[in-house]
Amino acid sequence: MSAAVISHLGSRSRTLLPGLSVSAMVAAAATFLSEHYGAPVMLFALLLGMALNFLGSDSVCKAGIEFTAREVLRLGVALLGIRITFGQIAELGWQPVAIVVVLVSVTIVVSIVAARVMGFSSLFGLLTGGATAICGASAALALAAALPAHSQKEKATLFTVLGVSALSTLAMILYPMVVRWLGLPPLQAGIFLGGTIHDVAQVVGAGYSLSREVGDSATVVKLMRVAMLLPVILCAAMITRAQGVQPGDKRPPLLPWFAVGFVLLAAINSTGVLPQMLQQAGGKLSQWCLVIAIAALGMKTQLRALVTVGIKPILLMVGETLFLALLVLGMLRLAD
Template structure:
């Protein structure tokens, strides 16, 4: 029996390996370009992957690319739990916690309403709103992994990743100027930047461009937004289960395995027993898994498919970004 299992595993590995290797090579190229041209690595991975979409057609790489876009994505999301500790969240007090919970909830609710007004499904509003409110491309991919299968899901995910990466880069440049214009101090600046910019890298870049204190505060607030990923995923899964029950389809699990691992890693990380080198390794591995997964997602999509989406989703994400920034700025300025 052991021999038969080994043969089965080896056979499966041989089928998946070409696609995994192809996705990893594209991810490595994207990381190289990101480091040398100071642009979001997720965006490079997506664009390079789309340029290599012929590999996802019938051939030796197809199954491996499918596996990478699905399973390695979940591994990367689960490892995001290594980024946060409960002590980091508690260190800022209840004020920022309430702020983060409020703005994330409000942004997603407004996004759902806007999506319906624009003629999209509610789950598309959750996808774009979650990406805007939580942690950019990583949140988009995590929420997509928790959503039920749909013919347009992958296209919507890719479009969200492109949009949120571009908006995050523009915010990194523009928001420090807004901070100076409104005369926010370093702590307030950190709360604003950490509470509004989509991706972690851009939050860090914008925060530390102002001061060490602003950078530290921005990073912690951003990590608190990342912690909101779990309850949002849980809400998405519950909605999907309800829809599955209505449609007579199979219900997804109440809490996906990758979400459970996310919580467990965050809890373990909160004990203080995890060495810094292990934390850094987990963060790096998470980043690589997500970049490899988005490369595979790009390979599964053609440019002409994204071109059919139209202008409305761009406008939707822009409005979401502006609303999020306005809410945080109003709370800081008038409180």
């Protein structure tokens, strides 16, 4: 390695390290609070980051915060693939797979239509619908990374993360009561919880609060929804390419590198060659990257920008969540 390259890497590291370090510290604080108070770690990271938003415009930290919000986020999305194996999906049979494909597709399409009716862009509908239908805050961050840049993108992303985190926590509390009230058998209970609750952690909490059987099936169904992230990212990348590029810019790839990494890790994990310890480490690293990235996004955002969103985006996300729950229940009744 030449002296010039080493010098460049050293200079680049010094530029990025302050912002990356402060993002990691916010993520560590958010993790501590989440473990002690039981609220979603993404929500804590976002709120703590927003409390330190003055660092996003600081000349020392700005470059590192920008890098973290962009590249560390993409690394975290790629590492999500290590949670999935194709065998897990095959074990449930064709009905849950069909249910997941339909509910994700229909929810996103309905969200886009609803967003347009309410005066929002189709991209906002895709962002909120994808977050609701797939895996909450992780999906919101992944889609934001693939969608074309625009002036309201970060504001829309942070609002979506905030909304799905709050709604996921509420669903974790209420949906087990719904399962008991409807008298759903264990497999159907698992499909309902795994098919409706936004974030993986809340699905695990709700499922195992009922029984181990419900928790196991809910977790696998939820991971199937996570697997749907790939085709949705592909659609988002196609939209970005269709938007065109500014003169002198490179055209974005049809499949972003983090989506390719997601698929490769899922394929490798499906072979069974990865030891369980490595799978767990990869899953934790993915979670850490996403938490650090959302902390950085929070530091780039002014709180007053989110306060001005109004009631309509909130109604949109609540409506998407209720629609998803009713859709899954309807599909379970038809499958009987």
